[in-house]
Amino acid sequence: MEYILLDTNILIYREGEKKLDKDILTLSRLLMDSIEYKLVIHPLSIEELKKYKDKDQRDVIISKVSIYKLLENPPKIDEKFLEECGGGANSHEYVDNNLLYALKKNYVSYLITNDKGILKKAKRLGLKRVLSITDAIYFLSKDEELILSRMPLIIKEKELCEISINDPFFTDLKKDYANFEKWYEKKQLQHKKAYVAFKENGQLGAFLMLKIEDEREGYDDFDVPLERGKRIKVSTFKVVDNGKAIGEALLKIMFDYALANGIHEIYITIYDKHKRLIDLFKEYGFEFCTYKLTEKQIGTYEKEGVYIRKISNDKVNYPILKVDDQSVFIVPIQNEYCNMLFPDVLISSQISMSDLMGTSTYGNVIKKAYICTRYSSKMKPGDIVVFYASKSIKSIVCIGVVDDAFKANELDSCDAYKKVVKRRTVYEDSYLENAYQKGFFTILFKYYTKLDKYIKLEDAIREGIIKMAPQSLQSLDREKFKKLLELAGTENKIKI
Numbered sequence: 001m002e003y004i005l006l007d008t009n010i011l012i013y014r015e016g017e018k019k020l021d022k023d024i025l026t027l028s029r030l031l032m033d034s035i036e037y038k039l040v041i042h043p044l045s046i047e048e049l050k051k052y053k054d055k056d057q058r059d060v061i062i063s064k065v066s067i068y069k070l071l072e073n074p075p076k077i078d079e080k081f082l083e084e085c086g087g088g089a090n091s092h093e094y095v096d097n098n099l100l101y102a103l104k105k106n107y108v109s110y111l112i113t114n115d116k117g118i119l120k121k122a123k124r125l126g127l128k129r130v131l132s133i134t135d136a137i138y139f140l141s142k143d144e145e146l147i148l149s150r151m152p153l154i155i156k157e158k159e160l161c162e163i164s165i166n167d168p169f170f171t172d173l174k175k176d177y178a179n180f181e182k183w184y185e186k187k188q189l190q191h192k193k194a195y196v197a198f199k200e201n202g203q204l205g206a207f208l209m210l211k212i213e214d215e216r217e218g219y220d221d222f223d224v225p226l227e228r229g230k231r232i233k234v235s236t237f238k239v240v241d242n243g244k245a246i247g248e249a250l251l252k253i254m255f256d257y258a259l260a261n262g263i264h265e266i267y268i269t270i271y272d273k274h275k276r277l278i279d280l281f282k283e284y285g286f287e288f289c290t291y292k293l294t295e296k297q298i299g300t301y302e303k304e305g306v307y308i309r310k311i312s313n314d315k316v317n318y319p320i321l322k323v324d325d326q327s328v329f330i331v332p333i334q335n336e337y338c339n340m341l342f343p344d345v346l347i348s349s350q351i352s353m354s355d356l357m358g359t360s361t362y363g364n365v366i367k368k369a370y371i372c373t374r375y376s377s378k379m380k381p382g383d384i385v386v387f388y389a390s391k392s393i394k395s396i397v398c399i400g401v402v403d404d405a406f407k408a409n410e411l412d413s414c415d416a417y418k419k420v421v422k423r424r425t426v427y428e429d430s431y432l433e434n435a436y437q438k439g440f441f442t443i444l445f446k447y448y449t450k451l452d453k454y455i456k457l458e459d460a461i462r463e464g465i466i467k468m469a470p471q472s473l474q475s476l477d478r479e480k481f482k483k484l485l486e487l488a489g490t491e492n493k494i495k496i
Contacts, residue, residue: 002214004037005071005099007113008045010133037109040071042102044095051091074098075105084125096121103127112136154197155206155249160188163196169204169240176271178295194236195253197246205241208250210234210257222306224290226267232258234268237277245365245423247280252366255311255319264311269294269304278305284366285309285317318366321384321401321448322495323485328384328476330396330466331370331443338389340426341368342398342447367403368447369424371431374472375441379405385445386484388457388470395454396465396484399494400445408432409439420444441473451488463487 052058077098085097096118103111104127111130113119122130131139165184174180187209197206211233219225234254239247258266269292270278286307294304311320333341370385383402389395411417414436421432421442435442460466465480476484485494 002037002109003040003069003071003107005040005042005102005108005111006045007099007111007115007118008048008095009115010112038069040069040108042071042074042095042099044074044098046070048092048095071102071107074102074107077101085121093117100125100127100130103129110136110139154246155195155253156197157193158196160184160192160194160209163194163204163207167204169207169238173236173238175297176294178297178299180297195250197239197241199241206239206246206250207236208234208253209236210254212261212263219292221294222290222292223303226289226306226308229265230263231265231267232261232263234266237268247277248365248367251280251284252319258311259319265308266311267306267308269306271302271304278307281307281309318401318446319448320495321399323384323478323481326383327378327380328386328478328481329376329379329473330386330388330470330476331372331473332388332390332470333370335389335391335393337426338387338393338397341370342387342450365424366446367424368400368445369421370443370445371408371421371425371427371435371440372443372473373438373440375407375439376405376473376475378475379443381405384481385443386476386481390469393454394457394469396451396460396488397454398447398450399490400447403444403446405441405443407439408436408442411436417442449490449494452490453488455484455487459487460484 049058078101081101081104082097085093085100096115099111099113100118100122102108104125109129111118111122111127112133113130114133119130119132122128165181170180170184177183192209194207194209196204196208199205212230213233214230215228217228219228232254237250239250254266258264266286267289268281268286270281272278286309289306289308291303292306293301295301311317379402381402381404383405385400385402386396387398387400389397408417411420414433417436418429418432421444424444425432427435434440455465457469461468463483465476465484482496485496
């Protein structure tokens, strides 16, 4: 849980009797619904409110702000910082300076204010975590929008109070964890959410719940306690609706959630008996760290393995892409296939039942396949593929990294080829059989990210990235790729 400090004027806007404007209403709703941030107020803001001239308004506001958490033992401002601020010419400025000092000393994560003086002073002091109301609305809403926009159709975000603990899905979890039902009920009352998928019969088929931990979290029940710090805990991860690559879809949501919140470490605890689940997490870079002692429903204790994944910027390692000396290729893909292969990129007016029920695994998986007629002997594992959606959208939309690239008939048989690509690609058996016979070029790749801003064809041509709409696979030099990334604004996942 992170603290957001509110400026005195924001308290007046929120808690006074005047009608709230649209931005304040939006901000209030976002702050009210947030499970990651807690509002706090500085004790000096209370003292400042007591000096508010309108007595009736003052009494109303002071009575309402008592519901906020008071920042305990805020740091006492020192002379050096006071000089950097330009001194405290009056009591109002003195309060402002103390709010900024609490931020500087990391007693709070953010300060929200619409005071131009504070914003100007923060900029001069290099304090980047001071947000205007408009900035705060964008900051608080973008993470959820980012994650939701990248979810496969089969995955939904639901409040726990919408999901019954009596669903058969939870039977084994109740046995494996003491007081699971009490824990679940507590989370329901806190309006916690989970990412879920349902089977055709309406029962729960998959469930992912995440928790952000910070320095206050203890790990005394670990054989080797983790260092205190900010990380994401995978509270619950379970899939029973198998064969639809839902586990991979949940992993992608997990990584997107971490990056959206600026967190670079994720961990999960798993019993040794769940070997398939352990293999899935190991496949995506999770490593065994230690064991944790866990009480089961019948009162016995069993150890769970603790698996940790650090998201590093220093190499190609999903979901972070570090651009080094890889070759880059631009790949055209028709809208119809783009929508199926990358369901988070385009919004289709024609959504199939397979998409809704999750039987089309290619939309859920991180590992995908692209098949084309043009062969490139230069493409190798680790190279970057940039996809251009043709026809109506006519834009560069997303990026992947090559796992392998080969002619289809290099494999021993058509059956072997279909086994390799079937779950990864949108094509039917008849097309795959033809691709094998004719030796079509096949690219196996990991889907890293859609671009934050799609690059329209005319913009790509004007900026010199390409000369015309790509008709087939073609190479893209480093400088043009760098320009592409600058236009796309996808800097949180791609490092140059």
